[in-house]
Amino acid sequence: MNKLNRFFWFCSGAHIATLEKYPTEQNKYTGIGATIFFTGLFAALSGGYAMYFVFKGDNLAVVFAIIFGFLWGAAIFNMDRYIVASINKSASTNKQLLQATPRILLAIMIGMVISRPIELKIFDKEIKERLKVSYLNGQRAKIDTLNKAFENKYQVEFGRLNQQRATRDSLEKGIKADRQKLNFEIFGNKTAETSGVMGYGPYAKRKEAEIKQREAELDSLKANISKSENFVDKRKEFDGLFAEKLYTKPQLDSLSNVAGFADRNWALGQLKFNVDGSRDDNTAIAVTFIGLLFIFFECLPVFVKLMSARGPYDFATADTDEVSVYQSKKDKDFHIEVADNIHETRVDSESSKQKEIIKGKAYRDLERYDWDQEKA
Structure with missing residues (x-):
């Protein structure tokens, strides 16, 4: 437990040597460190899961997921650790809030990024079902678009074929009505168009001849329709319309299983x-x-750090920082003083040398003057 606590203290960004002196503060930083650690752990799982779907189908997908998950988790862990450790508890409440505002915004963005891949895993079944519906609707829309484009391309042929089909339906309907009238005439059913006398008389023979003639026309029309339909089917096959079919259940299952991160x-x-x-x-x-x-x-770690009162650990770290700053300034002033002394020593030394040079030059000038006087 001691090693685990020290690990969580490290995760919280606390100064372990100072924290060990204040037992009352240790639980707080253990909780903060544990929260930061598990946030990094969730980030690693989230990033690895997302990367697995990016490279799904590749032999090295698992390797890429593990590597990226570790790097992503470590990056989030380090960022959270810095965010919490950088909040200065020695500052005023307003200043602490001002310091924490950009950190909270950053934490919100990190939380949104982490949560998305985990949500994908939680709703995995529902996502697959929605993808199946989407793929099926997309395929149906594609087939409808191709059919409309084909009908526009062969508009004249489709117009002729539709007209022939309408004529065929009308002939079939008329033949059916005439055959019923013929049966009424033969069996003696009295109507406005039948005599009511049973038997195969002149009217029945004439009606049967008309029916046979219209049936011949119908057979000829059906043959023409069959030729037109064969032409259309060949053009559809040539344009690839027959190759486009609605997905079957196994195909939809396969497509939903290999769906990428963007689709999911x-x-x-x-x-x-x-x-x-x-x-x-x-x-x-x-x-x-x-x-x-x-x-x-x-x-949560930022909120805990903000809500917690300033404890002895915070006072100790603040004092340590002040001592460090004071010592740094003192060392700086000392170095500046030493540098100034060295500079002055060099200046004095150079001045002494300059004086010796001037003095020597004066002696030489005086000797030269005396020599000139003696010579004169």
Whole structure:
């Protein structure tokens, strides 16, 4: 437990040698350090999970996820440790809040980044189902677009084919009505168009001949329709429309399993809405509160440091800092004084040398003057 406590003290950014002197402060920094450590741990898991989906399908996906997860967790851990350790408890409350404001904003951003990949894992099943719906709707829309483009391309042929089909339907309907009238005439059913006399008489023979003629026309029309449909099918095959089909269930499962990070992130955002476009408040609240939970967890060490009263450890570290600053200034002044003394010594030395030079020059001038006088 002692080693674990010292590790969490290190995580909190506290000066361990000073903290050991004040037992009443140790639990507070153990809690702060543990929060920072687990935040870095969650960041490592989050970053590794996100990187795994980026390289999913690659043989080295797990290796990349582990490496990136470790680096990302270490970066977040170091940043959180610096954020908490840099809050100066010796300052006034307003100054502490001013110092903490950019750190809290940074903590909120870190919490949002950390929470997203973990939310993807929590809602994994729901995300896959929403992706299946999206892929199926996308494929259906693609097929509809291709069909519309094909119909516009062969608008004349489709117009002729639709007209032939309408004529065929009309002929079939007329033949069916005439055959019913023929049956009424043969079996003696009295109507406005039948005689009511049972038997195969002249009217029945004439009606049957008309029906056969119209059936021949119908057969010829069906043959033309079949030719037109064969032409359209060949053009569809040539343009690749038959190759586009709706995804089957195994295909949708495979696509959702290999979906990338961007698709899954989009699907997570779409979980706040139902398939019909209405808002799903339950899922929206769940996703929002999970994100807020990680944001609060990320900001918690800063809040604890701000809310905690200034204890003996804070006074001791403040005194140590003041002593260090005083000693640094004293050392600086000492070095400046030494430098000034050296400079003055050099100046004095140079002045003495200059005086000797001037004095020697004066002696030589005097000797030269005396010699000149003697010579004269």
